[in-house]
Amino acid sequence: MIVPQYFHIRWSIVEIHRFEKVWIVASILLIVGYIATVTYGAIGAGVQMVGKKGGQIEDPDNPTSSENFREPGVYTVGENHYAVYVLARQFVFRPGTNDPIKVPAGSKVTFHLTSSDVIHGFQVIDTNINTMAIPGQVGQFTVRFKKPGKYGFVCHEYCGVGHHLMEGEIMIVPKSEFEGAKQR
Ligand code: CUA
Numbered sequence: 001m002i003v004p005q006y007f008h009i010r011w012s013i014v015e016i017h018r019f020e021k022v023w024i025v026a027s028i029l030l031i032v033g034y035i036a037t038v039t040y041g042a043i044g045a046g047v048q049m050v051g052k053k054g055g056q057i058e059d060p061d062n063p064t065s066s067e068n069f070r071e072p073g074v075y076t077v078g079e080n081h082y083a084v085y086v087l088a089r090q091f092v093f094r095p096g097t098n099d100p101i102k103v104p105a106g107s108k109v110t111f112h113l114t115s116s117d118v119i120h121g122f123q124v125i126d127t128n129i130n131t132m133a134i135p136g137q138v139g140q141f142t143v144r145f146k147k148p149g150k151y152g153f154v155c156h157e158y159c160g161v162g163h164h165l166m167e168g169e170i171m172i173v174p175k176s177e178f179e180g181a182k183q184r
Helices: 002-014 018-044 063-070
Strands: 073-078 081-089 092-094 101-104 108-115 120-124 130-133 139-144 149-154 167-173
Touching: 063 081, 063 108, 073 101, 081 101, 081 120, 092 167, 108 120, 108 130, 130 139
Parallel strands: 081 108, 101 167
Antiparallel strands: 073 081, 081 092, 108 139, 120 130, 120 149, 149 167
C-alpha cells in the first residue's frame, strides 16, 4: 500500500483546493471524452477515405475498369452481384441524372465512380453512402439495398455554376422486374 499513501502525501503537500480538484477531474473527463469521440469518428462510424482499392483510370493492371467507364452503366459481375460504373461531369451523373441507375433489391452492388473534369461528390440521401468523384481516381464501395424503392443522390462538392442542379436517382427494383445488366 505504498502508492495510495504517496498520492495522499502529494495531495496534502500542495494543498489543492476542493474546487481545484473538481476542475482537475472535470478536465480529465473532458479529455477522455474528446479522445473517445475522435476514436469513434475514426473507427466506429465506418468512415473510409477514397483509397487505392478502386484503382485509377487507364490502369494497365485493371483494363476492365477503364473499358467499362467508356460505356458507364450497370454490369453483371456474378451471381446476384452487380457493378455500377458512374461517370460524373459538370453537371450530370452518367448514369443517374438522365436515366436512373437500376439495380435489383437484395443484390450486392459495387459502385465505381470517377469524374472526367473536376472533383464532384456522390451522396445518397438517407444512407451512409457518401464519396468523392476524383478525376483519374476510381472511388469504389459495395452496398446492398434490401428493399425496392427510390434513392436520390446529389453532388456535394462545389463543382461550378450548375453544382446545385447536379443530382441523380437510384431505383431499386424487385428482383423479378429487373431487366438485366450489361455483360463484359
Ligand atoms: Cu458536381 Cu457539384
